[in-house]
Amino acid sequence: MRIAITGVTGSIGTQALEVLEFLREKDYEFELVGVSAGSNKEKMIEIIKKWKPEYAALENVELESFNKTKILTGIDSTIEMLEKSKPDFVLVATGGAIGIKHTLKAIEVSKRIGLANKESIVCGGNMLLEYAKENNTEIIPVDSEHSALFQLKLGDIKPSKIIITASGGALRDWPIDKLNEVTVKDVLNHPVWSMGKRITVDSATMVNKGLEVIEAYHLFNLKKEDIDVLINRNSHIHAIVGYPDGVMKFHYGVPSMKIPIAYSITYPERIYEYEFPDLTLEPIKFERVDYNRYPALKLAFDILGNQLLQIVYNAADEVAVQLFLEGKIKYTEIYKLIYQSIDEFINKNIEINEFSDIILTDEKVKNFVKGMVL
Ligand SMILES: NC(=O)c1ccc[n+]([C@@H]2O[C@H](COP(=O)([O-])OP(=O)(O)OC[C@H]3O[C@@H](n4cnc5c(N)ncnc54)[C@H](OP(=O)(O)O)[C@@H]3O)[C@@H](O)[C@H]2O)c1
Structure with missing residues (x-):
């Protein structure tokens, strides 16, 4: 299998390379044919030296040439890498709405995508899923909750309830009236997961959970009233599906992104290995979400299904x-700022008919937010 990874220098990209190392030891047959990133030149050089991919793209800075790897640079070099490297599988691990361009190209050039970039579904919604269908490309979700839902729903009748879990983020026990005093360091100190900076901040505000609710709504064709979020502090339960007869199925697993990354690569097989959690160590406990602490999650439910506002929500954040x-x-x-942006764009007559409308709207919102602050 020919594999390409976008966002290879990031948190998901790095863990994906560790998974590939494991798979290589297990004699899983693959070739890393293309990688891309934004600006992290040092890390990209290390990756090129170690993995010798056929193509490597760095969008925001120049990069010297290498013997065995063709170097591509400039905005759209990820697109070029995807076109030229002809992958069978693309892991889209780019951070941010820019990743939608990579997902669209990945849909065109490969037959299966491991989708970590949640912004693609949040902004692209059903349009993007339709595009994947037209191109006969399978999307395997990598976000841990969506990977869990994907696995729970496999071959089963449609559940009538979906529960996505949240850790509560770094500030889950801070007094609400002290939240305006927290520092960047406080917020980046996540109790469970080690992730990129934006998603760590988004865990504290639960914007991340909001994005995931939106992602699940589209990916699994759900109704708003069937989706709920509960806090599971140690993130051992990633998602739950419930059936009309009251039966609920839990997806239990230790919080490591390598597990859903590996599953997306080797699906439907499970070749990756990890120790079983010790079930006697901790009770399984859930808490309700306090929407006074996490108003951004409530806002995500309010805008669910409105593609324009989903784009605004993500871009503003x-x-x-x-x-x-x-x-x-x-x-x-x-x-x-997210709330003010929704308020600003809700009555604007912006139609989202083409993928280019998404990119344009994303830019407009980002300029609006910058204009409010800078
Ligand atoms: N981290 C997690 O545990 C986790 C879990 C679930 C879902 N996700 C999702 O996975 C995605 C990546 O998250 P992350 O935590 O890995 O983020 P991250 O650590 O910030 O990494 C982002 C990656 O995207 C690259 N990138 C940024 N702009 C780019 C561009 N224009 N062209 C090509 N590459 C570009 C970055 O490259 P440079 O650093 O070189 O600029 C970096 O490799 C996000 O959508 C996130 O929501 C992450």
């Missing part, structure tokens, strides 16, 4: 989180 990480706004302003 992407910029707001960046501004927070740069020390330009307070933590509590992230939600305010």
